[in-house]
Amino acid sequence: MSAGSNILFKLSGSIAAWKACAVISQLVKDGHQVQAVATEAALRFIGPATLEGLTGRPVLSDLWARGAAMEHINLVKWADLTILCPATANTINRFAAGIADDLVGSLFLAHNRTRPYLVAPAMNPAMWAHPATAASVETLRSWGVNVLPVASGRLACGDEGAGRMIEPEAILVAIRTALAQGRGEVPRTSARLRVLVTSGGTEEPVDGVRSLGNFSSGRTGALIADTLAALGHEVTLLRGGRSARPAFVQDVRAYTAFSDLQAALRTMLAEERFDAVVHAAAVGDYAVDGVSVDGAAATVGRGKIESGREVRIHLRPTPKLVDHLKGWSANPDLKVVAFKLTRGADEAAARAAVEHLFAHSGADAVVHNDLESAGAEPDAFPATLWPRGGEPLVFATRGQLARGLGRFLLTHAAEARPAAEASHP
Numbered sequence: 001m002s003a004g005s006n007i008l009f010k011l012s013g014s015i016a017a018w019k020a021c022a023v024i025s026q027l028v029k030d031g032h033q034v035q036a037v038a039t040e041a042a043l044r045f046i047g048p049a050t051l052e053g054l055t056g057r058p059v060l061s062d063l064w065a066r067g068a069a070m071e072h073i074n075l076v077k078w079a080d081l082t083i084l085c086p087a088t089a090n091t092i093n094r095f096a097a098g099i100a101d102d103l104v105g106s107l108f109l110a111h112n113r114t115r116p117y118l119v120a121p122a123m124n125p126a127m128w129a130h131p132a133t134a135a136s137v138e139t140l141r142s143w144g145v146n147v148l149p150v151a152s153g154r155l156a157c158g159d160e161g162a163g164r165m166i167e168p169e170a171i172l173v174a175i176r177t178a179l180a181q182g183r184g185e186v187p188r189t190s191a192r193l194r195v196l197v198t199s200g201g202t203e204e205p206v207d208g209v210r211s212l213g214n215f216s217s218g219r220t221g222a223l224i225a226d227t228l229a230a231l232g233h234e235v236t237l238l239r240g241g242r243s244a245r246p247a248f249v250q251d252v253r254a255y256t257a258f259s260d261l262q263a264a265l266r267t268m269l270a271e272e273r274f275d276a277v278v279h280a281a282a283v284g285d286y287a288v289d290g291v292s293v294d295g296a297a298a299t300v301g302r303g304k305i306e307s308g309r310e311v312r313i314h315l316r317p318t319p320k321l322v323d324h325l326k327g328w329s330a331n332p333d334l335k336v337v338a339f340k341l342t343r344g345a346d347e348a349a350a351r352a353a354v355e356h357l358f359a360h361s362g363a364d365a366v367v368h369n370d371l372e373s374a375g376a377e378p379d380a381f382p383a384t385l386w387p388r389g390g391e392p393l394v395f396a397t398r399g400q401l402a403r404g405l406g407r408f409l410l411t412h413a414a415e416a417r418p419a420a421e422a423s424h425p
């Protein structure tokens with residue numbers, strides 16, 4: 001948990017201000033000090049009492065408030081991270097023009113640019129697509145501001161398209177990742193890797209309404225994908241159809257059965273040049289080969305077997321996908337992170353399982369976790385990252401593991417890329 005940072009949370013006048021309250025509430029629960037600063041328009045959407053109640057501090061808005069005349073200088077010194085959320089078209093365009101006619105704008109110009117500044121845009125699709133806004137976003141990015149992506153869909157105004165603010169969970173991923181960078185947990189770099197993350201579990205159809213699956217929630221894979229995307233990498237998540245959805249990653253594809261996952265991996269690795277695969281999916285070791293009902297063969301994956309029948313399912317072992325990833329890859333330097341889950345394994349058994357996986361997969365790292373050690377909190381799932389030939393690194397939570405993998409990939413996959421390709425355009 002990234003406890004105890006000072007966060008300057010600015011709000012501008014969008015209907016999405018209510019979502020910002022969910023972000024603030026969680027940041028306070030995480031143990032951070034949050035100071036809200038709102039534009040005049042923001043305070044028409046959300047009352048000062050709400051912001052004060054959530055943060056435990058009076059909300060600041062007026063550049064000329066008595067006794068607060070130097071707040072814009074003091075607050076930038078205080079803040080470990082600043083975020084504008086929601087960010088209106090107006091405030092984004094004002095920032096890009098360097099206009100400092102209110103407290104939010106003055107704080108932007110006075111910002112200590114060695115510290116992270118995040119912007120979560122929220123606006124109507126026409127405002128987002130307007131050349132003025134597009135140019136301002138580019139300008140802010142060129143100054144090192146982390147302008148987060150927008151979501152597509154139906155907006156409060158009834159219009160459809162890109163411009164909606166991303167969900168609170170996605171904004172929290174971005175903030176936590178930026179704070180981890182600020183603490184030096186993950187290096188800041190311009191290296192932009194193309195990473196494929198697999199998550200969730202395979203499901204083998206029995207008849208047309210039933211399947212055999214496994215306990216994978218897909219949460220670890222989704223969080224790894226989100227964290228890598230928040231670090232600036234280009235991430236594709238290939239997720240089991242029922243597994244956790246990412247909050248942040250935009251390029252999400254789905255699979256169901258082993259055969260879908262195998263076909264997707266083969267095609268994607270051959271056709272797209274990935275730098276790394278983080279293969280967190282729980283791949284079923286067995287696929288349904290045949291089903292018989294009351295002694296008669298039934299067609300796998302079709303119809304519905306009536307209740308009360310005697311059903312026999314024949315399973316065949318599936319090949320280990322992780323062993324083939326490098327062979328399928330168009331990139332001969334592909335880095336592979338494999339996962340080994342055990343249940344109730346002692347240290348020696350866990351180590352033997354990891355060594356066996358290294359031996360047959362050729363993986364560059366193996367993440368081991370044991371289902372018995374999963375905690376009650378969703379994030380609490382200890383894991384050990386074993387780099388090939390290196391010392392193991394232990395992480396207490398999924399979030400720490402995700403950031404640890406971010407660090408691992410930067411030192412291993414980024415090094416393998418030609419310098420010109422590794423940085424942002």
Ligand SMILES: Cc1cc2nc3c(=O)[nH]c(=O)nc-3n(C[C@H](O)[C@H](O)[C@H](O)COP(=O)(O)O)c2cc1C
Binds near residue numbers: 011012014042
């Ligand atoms: C109901 C309503 C909803 C609005 N929602 C947005 C919005 O989501 N995004 C946006 O850029 N502007 C939105 N606006 C317009 C801004 O509030 C307006 O441009 C305002 O001047 C922004 O001021 P500020 O950027 O200083 O907060 C909305 C206006 C109204 C009346």
